[in-house]
Amino acid sequence: MKKTVIIFSILLGACSPQPEGDLVAEAFGNKLYSAEIAKVVGDDLTFEDSVFITKEYINVWLSKQVLLNKADEVLTAAEKDKSKALEQYRLDLLTYEVLNKLANQQLDTSVDEEELQEYYDNNSDEFELSQNILKIIFYKIPKSTKDANMLWSSFKAGDESVTGMLKDLAKENGNYYDDDQSWVYFDDILKEIPINTYNQEHYLNNNKYIQLDDGDMVYFIKILDFKIRSTTSPFSMERSNIRDILVMKRQQKLVRSIETKLLDEAYSKKQIRTF
Numbered sequence: 001m002k003k004t005v006i007i008f009s010i011l012l013g014a015c016s017p018q019p020e021g022d023l024v025a026e027a028f029g030n031k032l033y034s035a036e037i038a039k040v041v042g043d044d045l046t047f048e049d050s051v052f053i054t055k056e057y058i059n060v061w062l063s064k065q066v067l068l069n070k071a072d073e074v075l076t077a078a079e080k081d082k083s084k085a086l087e088q089y090r091l092d093l094l095t096y097e098v099l100n101k102l103a104n105q106q107l108d109t110s111v112d113e114e115e116l117q118e119y120y121d122n123n124s125d126e127f128e129l130s131q132n133i134l135k136i137i138f139y140k141i142p143k144s145t146k147d148a149n150m151l152w153s154s155f156k157a158g159d160e161s162v163t164g165m166l167k168d169l170a171k172e173n174g175n176y177y178d179d180d181q182s183w184v185y186f187d188d189i190l191k192e193i194p195i196n197t198y199n200q201e202h203y204l205n206n207n208k209y210i211q212l213d214d215g216d217m218v219y220f221i222k223i224l225d226f227k228i229r230s231t232t233s234p235f236s237m238e239r240s241n242i243r244d245i246l247v248m249k250r251q252q253k254l255v256r257s258i259e260t261k262l263l264d265e266a267y268s269k270k271q272i273r274t275f
Helices: 002-012 034-038 047-074 083-106 113-122 148-156 160-173 186-192 200-206 235-268
Strands: 023-027 030-033 133-142 175-177 209-214 217-227
Touching (some): 083 235, 133 148, 133 186, 148 160, 148 209, 148 217
Antiparallel strands (some): 133 175, 133 217, 209 217
């Protein structure tokens, strides 16, 4: 009961005579106060999430105190001295930061289409689909639409003259998607269209034109193309990823070049030497 009251005190920002807030936990002489926990509990969280984070923070803090106390008992003075490791970590961070800053100042981030396509062609094994994808168009219109059956017949027959009418109906009363060039994930389509299937691959292989009822509305759907998971992802979906890869490789090459150049300059100016 006491623990619950403390958690409520933290979440509700109860006043405390001490600036650090109420004492929440204590371990081996170390104390945890509510003000410290309040810093990590965001205002935009739900009450349940806030309670969970508060409990977790207290449990992690207590666990760490127990382990640190055991470290004092078990580890030698040399084993507890991490000053050299911390200094090495600081130096590694500084060299990483300076090399990346210098590289980014010189980095050319433009990548032409030929480079992108060449990388894709030579490294297609890197681009395996983890999900099923498809090209699709659909129109969601009222069932009560005049001549709905005729519109469906024309749509299914590939008559593009009804496209404008379907689009207008969907704009006014429902929803539509008519980007016939872009690949989309089937899982994302299932969030928009109430397709019931336990086997996406079977569904894609056996359906092209689909009429699907949804209450007072009806979907006219056409699957234009599809690719199954574990096959090669199309270039258009990987274009942005490939650009990032190529720019990263350029940056890595620049980092190595800059490091070598700085070393050579220091040698030539006799700022460094070996014995």
